[in-house]
């Protein structure tokens with residue numbers, strides 16, 4: 001006799017239950033979907049002990065005829081699908097006919113149901129998959145399903161359940177989100193005597209969001225409205241038809257996205273606040289989650305996640321829902337189209353709804369070539385959001401260290417435009433009409449009146465000036481101050497230095513060794529005390545004040561590299577300035593560093609005392625000014 005046997009239905013159902021019924025919330029999900037498929041207007045759910053002891057769901061839907069009430073517990077018994085072709089166009093939430101038999105095989109289940117057309121209802125009792133009784137009963141139209149003692153006969157699975165509170169949280173979240181997907185229906189959820197949710201029918205999603213989350217939370221959300229993008233499909237391939245008779249009309253598939261996303265300042269520690277519905281079905285989908293994360297890229301630290309409640313509706317043929325037994329995964333026919341549609345739509349809405357008064361910057365065209373415009377404008381753009389963003393740390397090694405022999409260009413200016421703000425690279429524009437691009441004497445002197453108001457993102461100082469509002473990049477400002485100080489001290493031969501407890505020993509390449517020999521004297525008069533230390537090795541015993549021990553090696557290496565590249569061809573004066581610029585950059589305070597008022601005041605006063613407060617030794621702007629005139633103009637006062 002062969003060894004292969006066909007499993008009994010009871011065993012098969014139990015196995016299927018492992019896939020469909022993972023935890024109490026999955027039971028609620030299946031039963032809730034059935035009630036929605038039955039066209040119910042009111043769905044009442046009661047649970048006890050996190051759903052393990054009891055789940056009861058009562059609806060006023062179409063109910064089941066007596067024969068169907070029994071048939072519903074057969075495997076693959078469904079009223080929603082009859083042909084394999086139907087699989088391509090499933091409009092209901094259920095279709096596999098697996099949920100009821102699976103749930104009934106791992107619990108004590110009672111079904112009470114009456115269809116409109118039947119005068120009496122039916123009551124069915126099943127325990128661990130065995131039919132106990134089936135009776136006639138006087139019932140209102142609709143269906144009540146009671147699931148007791150979930151997993152009573154599968155102790156292994158019961159062990160994997162989390163605490164009552166955790167299971168309840170899953171159920172509450174699930175019911176809440178289905179209620180959001182169906183604003184026109186009423187939902188109730190009770191845990192024991194506690195009411196967790198009770199929402200009456202409302203006209204639309206906005207009102208339901210308000211009912212569920214309250215007015216405060218709604219203020220943090222952005223309504224996406226109804227967004228549509230059409231996918232053009234090539235004409236169908238019609239080999240038997242003559243080319244001239246072919247239907248050349250491409251088919252169009254519309255994708256509609258609705259929902260709410262949080263403003264970037266709302267940051268959740270995990271993805272549990274992302275809810276995705278595809279054609280009314282709650283799903284988890286990596287592709288869509290990735291699209292959402294990409295929309296927030298740069299607006300939120302990578303470790304944080306937004307709240308999102310998204311409803312994507314599309315032609316049934318564009319999405320395969322039959323990927324997973326619990327129907328929580330889908331496969332899109334055109335995944336990258338869907339991904340980009342979602343990413344772009346959210347991104348666009350986030351940009352449009354940013355806080356209004358942002359101050360754009362605009363450099364004059366002649367500075368475009370040597371300023372890292374994109375980097376800076378991006379930083380300004382990020383700073384416009386109030387979210388605690390990571391300002392990218394300064395990377396001095398990426399900047400042209402030696403630019404001092406160039407003419408210092410005019411200071412950057414910026415103009416005010418109405419939000420939404422669009423940053424355009426300056427080289428596509430001429431000088432801005434009405435915007436003065438020369439650095440005049442009054443501008444220089446107005447640095448002296450700057451009064452710090454505070455800091456944004458621990459990186460930029462906001463200051464009130466006689467002539468308007470200023471934004472000062474703290475790192476760049478400090479760099480300018482230190483640069484001039486080092487140069488001055490060097491001129492009188494007294495650079496402030498720090499002696500190191502342990503010398504920093506550096507291994508040099510052959511080329512660096514040669515450069516070191518050439519600039520050793522200069523280094524030693526600029527606050528360093530560096531000595532040869534055996535073959536191709538040097539010992540740094542002292543360094544200019546302010547450079548942290550970890551940075552000393554980098555400053556020396558940077559100076560040697562620049563020396564190798566450029567210093568050979570330039571004057572002694574330029575050489576000194578280049579060394580001073582390297583020191584200043586390393587010793588300056590960084591972005592993402594909180595400053596108290598005294599430090600901000602000190603920084604602004606010291607900046608005002610510099611010879612050229614408008615740009616750093618590398619040519620980056622120190623400050624942006626939003627002039628009084630522009631402020632008045634923007635408020636329509638002039």
Ligand code: ADP
Nearest residue numbers: 034038072078079094095096097098099100143
């Ligand atoms: P599926 O939903 O995939 O069809 P189920 O096992 O969940 O499979 O349900 C089997 C059938 O029982 C459904 O197709 C439907 O005809 C019927 N049914 C289940 N729940 C309800 C309900 N609440 N109201 C009316 N009919 C229901």
Ligand code: MG
Nearest residue numbers: 030034094099
């Ligand atoms: Mg179902």
